[in-house]
Amino acid sequence: ETGVTQTPRHLVMGMTNKKSLKCEQHLGHNAMYWYKQSAKKPLELMFVYNFKEQTENNSVPSRFSPECPNSSHLFLHLHTLQPEDSALYLCASSPAPGANEQFFGPGTRLTVL
Amino acid sequence: AQTVTQSQPEMSVQEAETVTLSCTYDTSENNYYLFWYKQPPSRQMILVIRQEAYKQQNATENRFSVNFQKAAKSFSLKISDSQLGDTAMYFCALNAGNNRKLIWGLGTSLAVNP
Numbered sequence: 683e684t685g686v687t688q689t690p691r692h693l694v695m696g697m698t699n700k701k702s703l704k705c706e707q708h709l710g711h712n713a714m715y716w717y718k719q720s721a722k723k724p725l726e727l728m729f730v731y732n733f734k735e736q737t738e739n740n741s742v743p744s745r746f747s748p749e750c751p752n753s754s755h756l757f758l759h760l761h762t763l764q765p766e767d768s769a770l771y772l773c774a775s776s777p778a779p780g781a782n783e784q785f786f787g788p789g790t791r792l793t794v795l
Numbered sequence: 796a797q798t799v800t801q802s803q804p805e806m807s808v809q810e811a812e813t814v815t816l817s818c819t820y821d822t823s824e825n826n827y828y829l830f831w832y833k834q835p836p837s838r839q840m841i842l843v844i845r846q847e848a849y850k851q852q853n854a855t856e857n858r859f860s861v862n863f864q865k866a867a868k869s870f871s872l873k874i875s876d877s878q879l880g881d882t883a884m885y886f887c888a889l890n891a892g893n894n895r896k897l898i899w900g901l902g903t904s905l906a907v908n909p
Contacts, residue, residue: 683839684839684840684841723901724799724898724899724900724901725886725897725899727896727897738896772840780890782828782845782890783830783842783845784842785842786832786839786840787839788837788838788839789838789839
């Protein structure tokens, strides 16, 4: 266990559904990240939060909406997704943005039908 | 542009033997960090080993060691006495530049066979 938890672990949704992914870290870190992991591609950084403020949005489509109510929790709200959004979504945290090591959650396997 | 290349999509090794995973990278920065992360089939990515570019000595963590060749921009991972639990995807990553984003390789899938 890395101290970062994610729920749900698996999610199947239709293109018209609205769902949310949740991430929680118990490490006292100030920075949190969302990554998308697809087969045959490098990990794609989606969003970075530092002290609840978004510091990076890597040109992510608006159908992905992040929310960071506090330094320990991070959400990814999903709506009107496309089948190509099916992937493993990983949450990570670190003491500060750009800090050397990131701690990852187990991921949410998302399938969009 | 910063890049990380892992040229071995898949590798296998017999239990108790030694295997080396390769990684090359490119950056114009002088100060940077390199990492090997492991992602077992259960999917939780964990840090295996870290190397600071300014340190000449190769990092070592128990059975895991790196061969860091700064001039050649090479950062290979050696796993000694391979164990079944070492079966995983291994990712090489670079942390450099002002924004300090992690740049990832495509990964190497390692299978340790009994």
